[in-house]
Amino acid sequence: MMMKEGNKNLSRSIMTQTLETIKRKQVEKYHSTPVGEQGSIECNPYMIFHQALENCKPVIGLTSIQRGGKSYQVPTPLTENRRRFLAMKWLITECRESKHRRTRMYEKLSQELLAAFNNEGNVVKKKRELHKMAEANRAFAHYRWW
Numbered sequence: 001m002m003m004k005e006g007n008k009n010l011s012r013s014i015m016t017q018t019l020e021t022i023k024r025k026q027v028e029k030y031h032s033t034p035v036g037e038q039g040s041i042e043c044n045p046y047m048i049f050h051q052a053l054e055n056c057k058p059v060i061g062l063t064s065i066q067r068g069g070k071s072y073q074v075p076t077p078l079t080e081n082r083r084r085f086l087a088m089k090w091l092i093t094e095c096r097e098s099k100h101r102r103t104r105m106y107e108k109l110s111q112e113l114l115a116a117f118n119n120e121g122n123v124v125k126k127k128r129e130l131h132k133m134a135e136a137n138r139a140f141a142h143y144r145w146w
Contacts, residue, residue, distance in 0.1 A: 002092055017106035019045040022113060042117075052116035056087035056123045060134045065143050074143045075134035090123045091116070 003011040022045040030041045062073045095108040115121030
């Protein structure tokens, strides 16, 4: 998903550096909090990654259907593969199109993953906007079976 032009080694190194950065940030956060609240901080980067991906997955999507010369945005449920694909695609494109040109990719990806882990950030916002559009176009749901 992250690989561009077949450069697998680069994408693998970006991913490992991302996980290391997440671990470093969470351990620093763990040591800076009081002793009683340290149990609530997740330090496992794989758990953070999977939870962030789960928070970014949309449940419902929009498909264009033409009826009577008009095009309608019809809300349809997404398969698990499509949900995962959209979440990863949104995360990566958000990091690529980020305003901070001097920041490295693994730093941007770790920031975005931590924000998604906390149900914040632009990717979760994008998911909510998609759900809001689907809710607004709920009246056209009966076109789904054509």
